[in-house]
Amino acid sequence: MSSSLVIEDKIDPRIKRTRLLLEGAFSDLLHEKDFQSISVQDITERAGINRATFYAHFSDKYALFEFKIRQEFRAEIEKRTLNACHYSEDNLRALIQVVCEFIREASGQCKSPRGQFEPLMEAQVKEQIKDLFMAWLNQTESNIPAEIAATAASWSIYGLAQHWNHAKERMPLSTFMELILPLVNANLLQNEEELKSHQGKA
Amino acid sequence: MSSSLVIEDKIDPRIKRTRLLLEGAFSDLLHEKDFQSISVQDITERAGINRATFYAHFSDKYALFEFKIRQEFRAEIEKRTLNACHYSEDNLRALIQVVCEFIREASGQCKSPRGQFEPLMEAQVKEQIKDLFMAWLNQTESNIPAEIAATAASWSIYGLAQHWNHAKERMPLSTFMELILPLVNANLLQNEEELKSHQGKA
DNA sequence: ACTCCTTCGTCGTTTATCCAACAAATTTCG
DNA sequence: CGAAATTTGTTGGATAAACGACGAAGGAGT
Numbered sequence A, B: 001m002s003s004s005l006v007i008e009d010k011i012d013p014r015i016k017r018t019r020l021l022l023e024g025a026f027s028d029l030l031h032e033k034d035f036q037s038i039s040v041q042d043i044t045e046r047a048g049i050n051r052a053t054f055y056a057h058f059s060d061k062y063a064l065f066e067f068k069i070r071q072e073f074r075a076e077i078e079k080r081t082l083n084a085c086h087y088s089e090d091n092l093r094a095l096i097q098v099v100c101e102f103i104r105e106a107s108g109q110c111k112s113p114r115g116q117f118e119p120l121m122e123a124q125v126k127e128q129i130k131d132l133f134m135a136w137l138n139q140t141e142s143n144i145p146a147e148i149a150a151t152a153a154s155w156s157i158y159g160l161a162q163h164w165n166h167a168k169e170r171m172p173l174s175t176f177m178e179l180i181l182p183l184v185n186a187n188l189l190q191n192e193e194e195l196k197s198h199q200g201k202a
Numbered sequence C: 001a002c003t004c005c006t007t008c009g010t011c012g013t014t015t016a017t018c019c020a021a022c023a024a025a026t027t028t029c030g
Numbered sequence D: 001c002g003a004a005a006t007t008t009g010t011t012g013g014a015t016a017a018a019c020g021a022c023g024a025a026g027g028a029g030t
Helices: A013-032 A040-047 A051-057 A061-079 A089-109 A118-136 A148-164 A172-194 B013-032 B040-047 B053-058 B061-079 B089-109 B118-137 B147-166 B173-195
Strands: none
Touching: A013 A040, A013 A051, A040 A051, A040 A061, A051 B053, A061 A089, A061 A118, A089 A118, A089 A148, A089 A172, A089 B118, A118 A148, A148 A172, A148 B147, B013 B040, B013 B061, B040 B053, B061 B089, B061 B118, B089 B118, B089 B147, B089 B173, B118 B147, B147 B173
């Protein structure tokens, strides 16, 4: 049941509690103000946590935001057990769907002008997509470094998902999926060729 | 805005947090099990609080229960600003109504056989009613000790409210109110006679 | 430019909570 | 009934959080 990417077990309850309260307060505030006008004081005050304690956990509000994004995205991944599984077209579909819906959710959630935290979110999500691909691809040996393929795939998936979300007339996710699946697969199939069509050379 | 009965200000946030979590966990458990079968372990586990910490706040689960009752009843009193005001028939009406509704709420809330916590609740609520009357009556000098009158009134009010709640066909609260108001007033008016009807014998 | 005010990081000290362990009391169950 | 398991209070030492204070940095208004 424990994730292959995570090691956070038996952690001091006080730490968990504090982070949870800070996250919650931050979420609430994001519904009320825009990102920039939220101060660390606001967050700690709302959370009932001492300001000094905040800095024991996060260097600033950006770090808290990134932590929060990672948490939520990881939760979506784990909910579908996409960690601790291997590459397959179905798993890839599920992953893409998670990314699309995650971006859609987040963009509707917050009161901020988009430009403020989207880059932060992008960095965190892409990194996690890449980590996931690394885990998938490292189970197979390949002529192309897994890191290269994972980087390409993570960037293209996030870019496509963002494009899908920003479109005026948002395409149904299912048709969008069929449209881009071959593209993303192309990034990965170079490693998987021997597994799919023909068991060629060696 | 601060109550005349309470002094709890500027309290360490950790203490407030811990008590809140313990209260919440206990409430949840009361919906699931009966009072007796709930252990301190259950509560602390559910609350995410160390068991040793529980005993730093409460001597046992009964103490927690009493604390909780006091909190909730006091909240109802303060919501109607019945603290920090004087005696009047309207205020007395309001108080009786609070007691009746509080007992009705509590009796519907919990899964326990009534006999288990009703005596605990009774003690706490009566004490608070008495304290309230003491505050009201001490503003006037009287020939009968305020403590005597307050005791009589608090006991009769609680007893009547419990009777009203236990009845098979529960009378409308308003008619019940008019029925008992003279009775309860009789306990108090001995002190207030000089204020009401005739300014007789100095 | 200038104050006035808020927020920001950081620090040392105090306090609350965690944790593991313990013996005693209690409950469960064969 | 008696053995096993669970719960209960309690302890000492480790750690996270609270608190108050501080100078520095930023912002708003005059």
